[in-house]
Amino acid sequence: xxxxxxxxxxxxxxxxxxxxxxxxxxxxxxxxxxxxxxxxxxxxxxxxxxxxxxxxxxxxxxxxxxxxxxxxxxxxxxxxxxxxxxxxxxxxxxxxxxxxxxxxxxxxxxxxxxxxxxxxxxxxxxxxxxxxxxxxxxxxxxxxxxxxxxxxxxxxxxxxxxxxxxxxxxxxxxxxxxxxxxxxxxxxxxxxxxxxxxxxxxxxxxxxxxxxxxxxxxxxxxxxxxxxxxxxxxxxxxxxxxxxxxxxxxxxxxxxxxxxxxxxxxxxxxxxxxxxxxxxxxxxxxxxxxxxxxxxxxxxxxxxxxxxxxxxxxxxxxxxxxxxxxxxxxxxxxxxxxxxxxxxxxxxxxxxxxxxxxxxxxxxxxxxxxxxxxxxxxxxxxxxxxxxxxxxxxxxxxxxxxxxxxxxxxxxxxxxxxxxxxxxxxxxxxxxxxxxxxxxxxxxxxxxxxxxxxxxxxxxxxxxxxxxxxxxxxxxx
Numbered sequence: 343x344x345x346x347x348x349x350x351x352x353x354x355x356x357x358x359x360x361x362x363x364x365x366x367x368x369x370x371x372x373x374x375x376x377x378x379x380x381x382x383x384x385x386x387x388x389x390x391x392x393x394x395x396x397x398x399x400x401x402x403x404x405x406x407x408x409x410x411x412x413x414x415x416x417x418x419x420x421x422x423x424x425x426x427x428x429x430x431x432x433x434x435x436x437x438x439x440x441x442x443x444x445x446x447x448x449x450x451x452x453x454x455x456x457x458x459x460x461x462x463x464x465x466x467x468x469x470x471x472x473x474x475x476x477x478x479x480x481x482x483x484x485x486x487x488x489x490x491x492x493x494x495x496x497x498x499x500x501x502x503x504x505x506x507x508x509x510x511x512x513x514x515x516x517x518x519x520x521x522x523x524x525x526x527x528x529x530x531x532x533x534x535x536x537x538x539x540x541x542x543x544x545x546x547x548x549x550x551x552x553x554x555x556x557x558x559x560x561x562x563x564x565x566x567x568x569x570x571x572x573x574x575x576x577x578x579x580x581x582x583x584x585x586x587x588x589x590x591x592x593x594x595x596x597x598x599x600x601x602x603x604x605x606x607x608x609x610x611x612x613x614x615x616x617x618x619x620x621x622x623x624x625x626x627x628x629x630x631x632x633x634x635x636x637x638x639x640x641x642x643x644x645x646x647x648x649x650x651x652x653x654x655x656x657x658x659x660x661x662x663x664x665x666x667x668x669x670x671x672x673x674x675x676x677x678x679x680x681x682x683x684x685x686x687x688x689x690x691x692x693x694x695x696x697x698x699x700x701x702x703x704x705x706x707x708x709x710x711x712x713x714x715x716x717x718x719x720x721x722x723x724x725x726x727x728x729x730x731x732x733x734x735x736x737x738x739x740x741x742x743x744x745x746x747x748x749x750x751x752x753x754x755x756x757x758x759x760x761x762x763x764x765x766x767x768x769x770x771x772x773x774x775x776x777x778x779x780x781x782x783x784x785x786x787x788x789x790x791x792x793x794x795x796x797x798x799x800x801x802x803x804x805x806x807x808x809x810x811x812x813x814x815x816x817x818x819x
Contacts, residue, residue: 354582354606359527361613362481362518367473369614370480374621375804378479381444383800384628384776385437385455386418386816391706391783392439393419395684397551401435414467419787421817426463430516430565434459434558440706441554441688442632442783445765446487446625448739449496450504451635454483454626456557457508460516460565465809472806474519482515483623484614492605493592498668500595500602501542505556509538510582512564513571520568527568532577534560534567535588547677549685582606628765628776631704634689636669638763639744641694641704647748647758648699655699655722660749663691664731666738674728680720684709695746696722705782737761773801788818 392398402420405428415429416422418436434456437443443455461478464470489507490496497506513530522530538560544552571577581587583606595602614621631638640663647653665673673691681687687709688694696719697708707713734743741761748756762768771779777797784793796815803812 353528353579353584354609355528355531355579356524357610358485358514358613359517359524359531361610361615362485362514363522363524363527365477365481365518365615367477369616369619370477371614371617371619371621374480374614374623375476377621377623377626378476378483379801379803380771380773380776381455381483381623381626381628382458382475382479382803383773383780383797384771385443385458386796386800387776387780387783388438388440388443388455389418389433389436390780390787390816391442392436393787395439397554398432398436398439400551401432405432415463416466416813416817418813418816419818426460426467427562427566427569429466430460430463431558431562433462434561435555438554438558440632440709440783441634442629442706442779445627445629445635446490447635447742448487448491449493450490450498450507451496452486452490452504452508453557454486454511454623457482457486457512457515457561457564459558460512460561460568461519462809462813464516464519464565464568466813468520469808470519471808472803472812475809476804478515478519480621480623481518482511483626484621485514486511487622487626488609492608494603494605495597497592497602498542500592500597502592503540503542503544503556505538505540505544505560506588508557508560509535509563510588512561513567514564516564516568517571520572522568522572526571528579529575529577530564530567530571532579532581533570533575534563534577535581536577538563545672545689547675549683549689551685553685553689582609625767627763627767628771630764630771630775630779631694632688632706632709633694633704634673636665636742637673637689637691637694638765639742639760640665640669640691640746641698642763643744643746643758643760644695644748645698645704646760647746647756648702650758651756653699653748653750653756657750657752658699658722658725658748659751661695661699661726662747662749663695663726663728664734664745664747665691665728666735666743667730667732669744670728670730674726679723681714684711684714687714690723691728692723692726693719695726742766788816792819 413424678690
C-alpha cells in the first residue's frame with residue numbers, strides 16, 4: 343500500500359492538488375490581487391450585459407421551472423435564489439453570453455473568467471470572504487491558463503474545445519474555496535473531467551447557443567464535483583497523465599504525421615507560492631470588442647485605417663485581411679459570410695469588418711438580431727477577403743499579427759498592421775477603460791447609481807467579510 347501511495351503522488355492531479363490546497367491569500371502578490379479585482383469588474387460588466395441575451399433568459403426560465411426558488415446562492419440581475427451549482431452555471435453563462443469576457447491564447451484559447459462564478463457561488467453559500475473569492479479566482483486563472491499552454495499542438499487543432507481543459511481547472515478553484523483536503527481535491531478533478539470532454543463542433547461552422555455554454559458548464563461541474571468530493575465521493579486520480587487519461591487519449595491523435603503530446607512538466611513548473619512569484623492572471627487579456635479573440639487585431643487595424651483616412655463604405659472596393667491560419671479557418675469559413683445569429687456574427691470576421699466599416703463602431707448594439715439580419719451588410723461582407731499569412735503564423739502566439747489592406751474604388755490602397763490588440767497585457771485596459779465598457783453594458787440594467795456602488799464594491803472586495811453586498815448590487819430592483 344505504501345508503494346502504491348508513493349507512486350500515485352507522482353500523478354499530476356496530486357501535485358496540482360497539493361499546490362492549491364497549500365496556497366493561501368497571504369501568498370498572493372499585490373499585482374495578482376489587483377488583477378483579480380479588475381477581471382471581476384470586467385466579468386460582472388459582461389454578466390450584466392449578458393443577462394439581456396435571449397439564451398440567458400431561456401436558461402433562467404428553465405432553472406426557475408426546475409427549482410422552487412429556494413437556496414443560498416444568487417443569480418445575477420434577477421436575484422433568483424437557488425443552489426450554488428445552478429447559480430454558478432447561470433452566472434458563468436451570463437459572463438460568457440456576449441463573448442465579451444477575458445481571453446488567453448497560447449496552444450489553446452481559454453476564457454478563465456468562465457470558471458470564477460463557481461468560487462463566487464460557493465463563497466456566498468458558505469459565508470466566505472472576499473479574500474477567499476480572490477484566492478479561488480487566482481487559482482482558476484493559474485491552472486486554466488497553464489492547461490492551455492501545454493498542448494503540442496493545442497487540442498483545438500485536432501477538433502476539441504477548450505472546455506475539455508476547463509473541466510480540469512474548475513474543480514481546483516472550487517475545491518480550494520471549500521477548503522478540500524488533497525485527496526478530496528484529486529477526486530474533484532477526476533469527477534469533473536470525467537464528464538466534460540467537449541468536441542470543437544460547438545465553435546465550428548454554424549454556431550448555436552451552446553457556443554457560450556460549454557465552458558460555464560465546465561465551471562458548473564467544478565462546483566458540483568468539489569461539493570461531491572467533500573462528501574466523500576471519489577473520482578479517478580489518473581485523469582490527467584495516467585492510464586487512459588487526458589494525455590493518453592490524445593496521444594492516439596495524429597497531427598501532421600506526429601502524435602499529439604502534452605508538456606506535463608510545464609503544467610506544474612514554478613507554480614507560484616509567494617508574493618514574489620509570477621501569477622498567470624497577469625498574462626491574461628481583456629476584450630475591447632464583443633467578438634471572437636482573433637478578430638480583435640484585424641478589427642483594430644481596420645478601425646484605425648478608417649479613422650485616420652476618413653474612409654466611407656461606398657468608396658471601398660475590397661478589404662483584404664491577412665491573419666494566422668487558424669484565424670482564417672475559424673473566422674472566414676463560408677458560414678461566416680451569411681451569419682443568421684449573434685453567435686455566428688460575433689465569430690464572423692466578414693460581419694465584424696462590414697458592420698465596423700458601416701457603423702463606425704463594433705459594440706453590443708451591432709449584434710442585435712435586426713442588425714445581424716440586415717441585408718445591406720451582405721455586399722460589404724463579400725468585399726472582405728480573409729487569407730492566411732505564413733509570416734504571421736511564425737509570430738503566434740507571442741503576437742497576434744494582422745494586416746488589413748483597404749483598396750478603394752479609385753485603386754488607392756491603405757494598409758495597417760496590428761500585432762497586439764487593445765486589452766492584451768502589453769496594452770492593458772485600465773480601470774477607467776473597463777468602467778466605460780462596464781457602464782455601456784450595465785447602466786441600463788441596474789442604473790447608474792447602483793453601477794457606481796457595484797464598481798466600488800468589486801474594487802474593494804478584498805476587505806469584504808462576505809460577498810453578499812456584491813451579489814445584492816447586481817440585482818435589478
